[in-house]
Amino acid sequence: MPKPAKRKHDWKHATLGIHGDGRMKHAHFAVSTPIVQTSNYYFENTSDVYEFMKAKQEGRTIREHEYGRYGNPTQQECERKLAAVEGAERALLFSTGMSAVILTLMTYMQPKSHIIFTSDCYRQTRDFATNMLSRFGVEVSLVDPTAVAIEKAIRPNTHVIFTESPTNPYLRVLDLPAIVKVAKRHQALTIIDATLATPYNIKPLDMGIDIVIHSATKYFGGHNDLLAGVTLGKHDLLNDLYCMQRMIGAMPGPFTCFLLERGLKTFGLRMKQHNGSGLAVARMLESHPKIEKVWYPALASHPDHAIAKKQMKGFGSVITFLVKGGDRETRKFIDSLELFLITPSLGGSESLVTQMSMMSFFDYTEEYRLNIGIVDNLVRIALGLEDVEDLITDLEQALDRI
Template sequence: MDKKNFETDAIRTQLERSQFQEHSTPLYVTSGFVFEDAEDMRASFTEEKSRNIYSRFSNPNITEFVEKVVKMESAEDGYAFATGMAAIFSTFAALLNSGDHIVSARSVFGSTHTLFTKYFPKWNIETSYFDINNPKEIESLIKPSTKILYAESPTNPGVDIIDLELLGNIAKKHNLLLIIDNCFATPYIQQPIKFGADLVVHSATKLMDGQGRVLGGIVVGKAELVREIYLFSRNTGPSLSPFNAWVLSKSLETLAVRVEKHCENALKVAEFLENHSKISNVKYPFLPSHPQYITAKKQMKLGGNIIAVEIKGGIEAGKKFLNAIKMCSLSANLGDTKTIVTHPASTTHSKLAVEDQLAVGITPGLVRISIGLESISDIIQDLDQALNV
């Protein structure tokens, strides 16, 4: 079938119906699959036949989930993982060799930073960071051994925006692989492949699930690169479970309508907080005051659901605010139907040294708010009363 509009692809991309003619894709909870005879088994394992063998390799529910994200991101192929970090680690591990070099935006998720600085050096893989506010320095960091250019946009937790078109041009000029973490935006808001990305990574745990139920990750992009990631992963085992894939595939059917509401609520909250006497700074991609507002409007359909705020009074004022929250949740997750408030310096990015936190804009008083789907008046009321305690 020809490619349809985003919402239609999300809903109508599904497995062929079984003999029972089910309307909703069933759950295939099985570790393995049977073969017709010895020759069928041989041909399947040598990949002369394309079919399910073992759910660590592939499973119908996983296939459906991957096919949906591939269409959403305008990619060629994809592979799904147990978590977003499994997707990030496996992608780099499959594509890099000892002696290779990564150029990465400094503003990355805390666990990704730990991979780059603690674990990859064990295998003689080096990482150099560029300042997202000075992308012109990227080319000065590129070495003969550089293989990958990597970034998140919007970044976690500061919701900074990186010019994806600029990164795509640099990667092409220097023959680098461009990998973009698109978790905060989702493919509904932004498709990095259109700007030159070779691979796009997601933590499906976040907005793709959107209801705080399951863990998952996925990478999509060029087929030859995904093939290498698949071969690595079928031998190392970071596979997504069929149940989680089934949940995530169903969740994608409502991704567009959910993200629209998330973003509508987030913009209203950002506008409210920007004018609040207890707030010193608000960063939200679709606020005109955002430093990369023009870039955000160029490459994003909507501003996302994450707001970064600086509360006047520093860490003590931040703690007081968190302790006064009544309705919203204090959690390290994001992208949920429930509004979530997080203090990155003491949670998601606590493993970073203080100087590394400050280098990416994580001040002691920074609070990350993941705006949910509750009534906008209730969200604002809760945040307001907590600020005024």
């Protein structure tokens, strides 16, 4: 695959989501990216096969595709635009966000090495770190989401620092330049899952982070109708991951890539709405007498408010809070909501609500849940694209019922 040309334009998110960094020619001069629905690509004769293989061995490109597991034109166009939006040299698409997380970690981890994770993180990432990595001879530390805690956990064999920012579910925001300094001092690779921020709100690569991962299911797709993940970074750094991707084959199909690329065309517009709604609802919840505590980085009460203001353009539409009372009051509040669907995920057009202890951590023991801060009255909402006045009214009427 050829290296991308140096960026020619200083376009913003809405433009990049539609065009990428320039325009690629499409079949039949189609404006929208065509869905190339095929699993393989034929050659005219054996001489063409020989020339293709020889060119690939020499690092030249005479045609792009040979087999569907190695890439697809619809996928390639989507990756091109994702890289442009992130400001990355290269993007690699996977079938889900967790596919991107796990295969990226498996590519860059080393036997008998040590990986640091933040203790507040997505449940499946935590489970992979604590339950699976030891099988590969990898040691793991889960630490507070601060540069100080990360540096204290550094060992001679620390090879990777894996973070989220904001974290899930408490929306902690890490001081990324400080973490980059720690990583460089100890020659560790930095990987961040920035799903909850998106490149609209934070640019980890510009701050020196090596690799960025997103669940493209969320804000990039934006309509609760697809599953995908993406890993982004420098072209040469991702070569090993590309080989892993070709081997494992956990990439999305052409139709998913079409939906994702279509979602990117409205990404900038949707993020403005998400950011505005998130701030308005967070302020309302913090002032409500039946809410005990709110976590949202834009609020002065958030423990990382100063870092968030410095690093982030906006703060998204995920808000975590405690309902006053316990399990009974929390469930009554959720059941009284009319516009919020009870389901995990975020970043889509519909507003969603989750009682964290029940939906995401039900199979954990109560002792373990409490130890990691998952109490019965902890609620996470992910605002959609409804009118924010309607969302606030719905939340208020549900709180009034408890």
